[in-house]
Structure formats: structure tokens, C-alpha cells
Amino acid sequence: MYLTLPDRFTFAQFKQITPIEPSNLVALIVERHDQRITVKRSAVAQENLRKIFESTFRLANKVGFAGMTLRDLCRDTGLSMGGLYGYIGSKDDLSAMIEDVIRFTSEAIPIWFSAQSSALKRLDSTLRGHIFISELLRPWFYFVFMESRTLSASQKTIARSSEMSFQDELSRLFVEAGLTDIPNAQLRAAHCMALIQDWYVKRWKYQQQQVSVDTFADSVCRLALLNLDALQDA
Amino acid sequence: MYLTLPDRFTFAQFKQITPIEPSNLVALIVERHDQRITVKRSAVAQENLRKIFESTFRLANKVGFAGMTLRDLCRDTGLSMGGLYGYIGSKDDLSAMIEDVIRFTSEAIPIWFSAQSSALKRLDSTLRGHIFISELLRPWFYFVFMESRTLSASQKTIARSSEMSFQDELSRLFVEAGLTDIPNAQLRAAHCMALIQDWYVKRWKYQQQQVSVDTFADSVCRLALLNLDALQDA
DNA sequence: GTCTATAGCATGATAGAC
DNA sequence: GTCTATCATGCTATAGAC
Numbered sequence: 001m002y003l004t005l006p007d008r009f010t011f012a013q014f015k016q017i018t019p020i021e022p023s024n025l026v027a028l029i030v031e032r033h034d035q036r037i038t039v040k041r042s043a044v045a046q047e048n049l050r051k052i053f054e055s056t057f058r059l060a061n062k063v064g065f066a067g068m069t070l071r072d073l074c075r076d077t078g079l080s081m082g083g084l085y086g087y088i089g090s091k092d093d094l095s096a097m098i099e100d101v102i103r104f105t106s107e108a109i110p111i112w113f114s115a116q117s118s119a120l121k122r123l124d125s126t127l128r129g130h131i132f133i134s135e136l137l138r139p140w141f142y143f144v145f146m147e148s149r150t151l152s153a154s155q156k157t158i159a160r161s162s163e164m165s166f167q168d169e170l171s172r173l174f175v176e177a178g179l180t181d182i183p184n185a186q187l188r189a190a191h192c193m194a195l196i197q198d199w200y201v202k203r204w205k206y207q208q209q210q211v212s213v214d215t216f217a218d219s220v221c222r223l224a225l226l227n228l229d230a231l232q233d234a
Numbered sequence: 235m236y237l238t239l240p241d242r243f244t245f246a247q248f249k250q251i252t253p254i255e256p257s258n259l260v261a262l263i264v265e266r267h268d269q270r271i272t273v274k275r276s277a278v279a280q281e282n283l284r285k286i287f288e289s290t291f292r293l294a295n296k297v298g299f300a301g302m303t304l305r306d307l308c309r310d311t312g313l314s315m316g317g318l319y320g321y322i323g324s325k326d327d328l329s330a331m332i333e334d335v336i337r338f339t340s341e342a343i344p345i346w347f348s349a350q351s352s353a354l355k356r357l358d359s360t361l362r363g364h365i366f367i368s369e370l371l372r373p374w375f376y377f378v379f380m381e382s383r384t385l386s387a388s389q390k391t392i393a394r395s396s397e398m399s400f401q402d403e404l405s406r407l408f409v410e411a412g413l414t415d416i417p418n419a420q421l422r423a424a425h426c427m428a429l430i431q432d433w434y435v436k437r438w439k440y441q442q443q444q445v446s447v448d449t450f451a452d453s454v455c456r457l458a459l460l461n462l463d464a465l466q467d468a
Numbered sequence: 469g470t471c472t473a474t475a476g477c478a479t480g481a482t483a484g485a486c
Numbered sequence: 487g488t489c490t491a492t493c494a495t496g497c498t499a500t501a502g503a504c
Contacts (some may be wrong), residue, residue, distance in 0.1 A: 064384045066301030083488045150298045198428035
């Protein structure tokens with residue numbers, strides 16, 4: 001599935017056409033984990049699931065996922081301990097479902113823009129796309145960034161290879177855009193990842209400085225694409 | 235205290251003259267927290283403290299600080315529960331001591347290079363200094379990055395203001411170097427912080443790509459100082 | 469200074485009523 | 487589908503012997 005957007009599209013433009021957004025996610029999760037979720041797909045069930053994730057993000061942000069107790073989660077969602085276990089099979093299931101959303105999303109982004117005409121445009125769009133989707137799903141991205149180290153070895157491997165496959169995609173685009181020194185292209189791709197992640201990890205900082213997501217995306221793209229125009233002309 | 239180093243100094247050169255290094259840290263901590271530490275300052279006490287921090291880093295890296303139990307810590311250090319409490323007053327003390335080391339260190343770096351002749355050189359040295367010290371004290375920096383959100387409100391405030399004061403120092407140096415658009419200088423300083431933090435947060439990635447700390451520092455400084463030479467000449 | 473033993477309580481998960 | 491009640495376990499922290 002391709003997304004059709006103008007050059008240097010804004011967050012507002014992106015939000016109107018993105019196929020992945022907060023209101024979709026619960027349905028996506030129910031679809032991908034229906035064995036584990038014993039409750040029926042009623043409206044109240046979807047609303048309860050939404051609350052469970054919302055509360056998990058709030059509580060894990062305060063004390064970490066390991067520090068968050070299921071009793072805290074019950075208090076925050078209004079569910080009882082028994083009721084909660086109708087939605088999750090265990091505490092670990094909860095983190096696995098969240099991680100799955102991010103993996104699914106990160107794999108979709110490069111495809112959205114693979115039809116763009118030039119490597120430079122694909123680079124710009126892919127960077128903006130990742131920044132904007134992480135803005136929309138910020139709590140989900142933040143959770144995986146912070147908690148993936150505490151997950152099981154297999155989950156950690158999946159998280160890392162998911163991150164590397166996106167970074168490798170950026171690296172390939174840099175090479176296509178003229179940066180033929182491959183280690184250099186890889187390093188620049190790693191730098192791009194770091195800049196993008198900072199947007200959702202250190203949000204308090206940008207809020208304090210009143211930087212908008214569009215200003216941020218412009219700044220990252222400018223830094224990432226510096227000197228590539230010159231290579232393109234040569 | 236100023237450090238005297240050549241332009242574009244390497245990690246090896248930095249390591250020879252840095253006043254803060256792993257072997258100093260335990261003595262520094264004993265000095266700054268002698269009320270809480272009831273054991274005498276014997277050689278065995280210092281060795282036990284060193285083990286306590288080493289084990290804390292290993293275990294917190296696996297399960298998070300909240301997920302790490304003091305029983306795990308005892309097993310890993312070889313101390314008993316009672317023995318451990320001779321070194322720490324509580325589990326929270328442990329994280330507070332670690333955070334204190336990073337605050338102390340981050341405040342020292344800009345001073346080390348404040349005697350450099352030009353703003354561009356101060357920028358380059360300050361960036362390298364931060365990268366190299368975070369290489370030396372990587373587990374300490376990593377711990378504070380990951381765990382500061384789970385600490386008490388006052389600890390979190392201290393951690394954030396400590397990070398912002400370093401970022402503001404970078405921002406001032408950018409302005410001095412000719413980047414007179416202040417919001418732009420602040421944004422570039424934030425980007426520098428993100429790049430530097432990536433070095434100790436996503437170490438697995440750079441290890442995988444076999445990027446040395448000197449190569450990394452060169453790459454960050456190049457990106458950070460791009461276009462500043464031109465401004466300087468004008 | 470370091471140990472063993474234990475107090476006192478919170479946790480993840482489940483059983484069974486309705 | 488959701489509740490209350492309960493289980494077995496594991497937790498931080500301390501008391502007291504040596």
C-alpha cells in the first residue's frame with residue numbers, strides 16, 4: 001500500500017491519510033492476538049482493551065513495566081484482577097502485544113513511500129513518515145524503546161532486528177542518493193535513527209522549547225540530507 | 235580544572251589525562267555519601283562497593299532497576315542481605331548514588347575545555363569529551379538514561395536540569411560559533427545530545443557495525459559543525 | 469562487619485460464585 | 487464476562503548472634 005503525499009508533507013497532511021492510527025490499533029491487536037483474548041469482540045471489550053493499554057503506558061512511564069503491578073493496572077482501568085485476565089494471559093503478554101504493534105508499524109513505513117520517484121524524495125518521506133507515525137503512536141514507541149531490554153531474549157532479538165531493518169533501509173537510500181561509502185552511509189543512517197528516537201524519548205525537552213513536530217522533521221531532514229544534493233549533481 | 239589536549243584528540247589521549255575514571259568512582263562516592271555508608275573505608279569495603287555497582291548495572295540491564303531484587307544483587311555480589319545493608323540504606327539510595335556520579339561528571343566536562351581558544355574548538359572538544367567520558371563510564375550513563383524516569387520526582391527534576399544545562403552550554407557555543415538564530419542553535423544542541431546518547435544507549439548497534447569510538451566522535455563532530463566554518467569566515 | 473533468620477507485607481495468578 | 491476470595495511465592499528491611 002502506497003501513500004500519496006506532496007513533497008515535504010506536514011503532520012496535518014500525514015494524519016489525514018495514514019492507515020495506522022490510535023483508533024485502529026485495538027482492532028489490529030484483537031485481530032492478531034485473538035487466541036489470547038478470551039472476551040468477545042464487543043464494544044465494551046474494545047473499550048476495556050483501550051483502557052488497559054492507556055493505563056499501562058501511564059504506569060510504566062512512572063515506575064517501569066517491571067515496577068508496575070497488575071493491581072495498579074486494575075485500579076487505573078477499573079477492572080478487577082479476574083476481569084483483567086480475560087484480556088491478557090499474563091503480564092508478559094501485555095508487553096508482547098505492544099511490541100508487536102511497533103514491529104508491524106515499522107515494517108509498513110518504507111513500503112508507503114517506495115513508489116516515490118527519486119532516492120532523495122524517498123529518504124525525505126521515509127524520515128518524515130517515521131517521525132509523524134511516532135508522534136501519533138508516541139506512547140507505543142516510547143514503551144518499546146524503554147522496555148525492550150527487559151523482555152525475553154527472543155523478544156529482544158525481534159526488537160533489535162526490526163530496528164536494524166529500518167536503519168538498513170535508510171542506509172540503502174543514502175547509497176542510492178549518492179553516498180557510495182557504505183560504512184559512512186550506515187553511520188549516517190544510525191544518526192538518523194538516534195535523532196528520530198529522541199523526538200519520542202525526550203519529549204519534555206521539545207515541549208519545553210516549544211518545537212513543533214513539523215519544525216523538528218524539517219530540522220532532521222535538513223541535517224540528514226546535507227551535502228547529498230551536491231553528490232546528486234556530480 | 236582545565237584539560238590540555240591537542241585538537242581532535244583521540245580516546246586514547248583522553249584516557250591518559252581524564253581526572254574522572256572508573257577506578258576513582260568508588261572513592262568519590264564514599265566521599266560524597268559517607269553518612270549512608272556505615273562500613274569503614276577499608277580496602278575490602280571499597281571492593282564490595284565496586285562489586286555492588288557492577289552487579290547493579292548487569293542486573294538492571296536485564297530486568298530494569300525496579301525488576302532487580304536485592305536477593306539477586308546479593309547472589310551476584312556474594313554479600314548477604316544483612317551485609318548489603320551496611321553499604322546502602324535502601325534500594326533507592328543505590329540509584330541516587332549512581333545518578334549523583336553522572337551529575338557530577340556532566341558538570342565537570344564544559345569546565346575542562348572552557349580555556350580553549352576558539353568557540354569551534356571548544357565545541358569540538360566538549361562534544362568529544364562527553365563522548366569519551368560516556369565511553370569510560372558507559373554503564374553509569376546508561377543506567378541514568380534508562381532509569382531516571384522511575385526515580386522520585388525530585389531526582390527526575392535534577393536529572394533533567396542536569397541534561398538541559400549541558401545542552402544549553404552546547405547551544406551557547408553554537409551561538410558563539412556564529413549560529414545567531416537562537417532557536418536553531420538550541421535545536422542543533424538537542425540533536426547533538428541525541429547523537430551522543432545513542433553511543434551508550436544503542437551500543438549493540440555500533441559493536442555490530444564495528445564502529446570505533448574515535449570514528450563515532452569524528453562523525454558526530456563533523457555533523458554538528460557542518461556549515462559553521464562558513465559562518466565563521468563571514 | 470558480616471552472617472542467619474524472620475517479620476510483615478505485596479505480588480502474579482487462579483478458582484468458583486453469579 | 488466480571489466479580490470476590492484466596493493461594494503460594496517472593497519481596498524489602500530489620501533483629502540479633504558472633
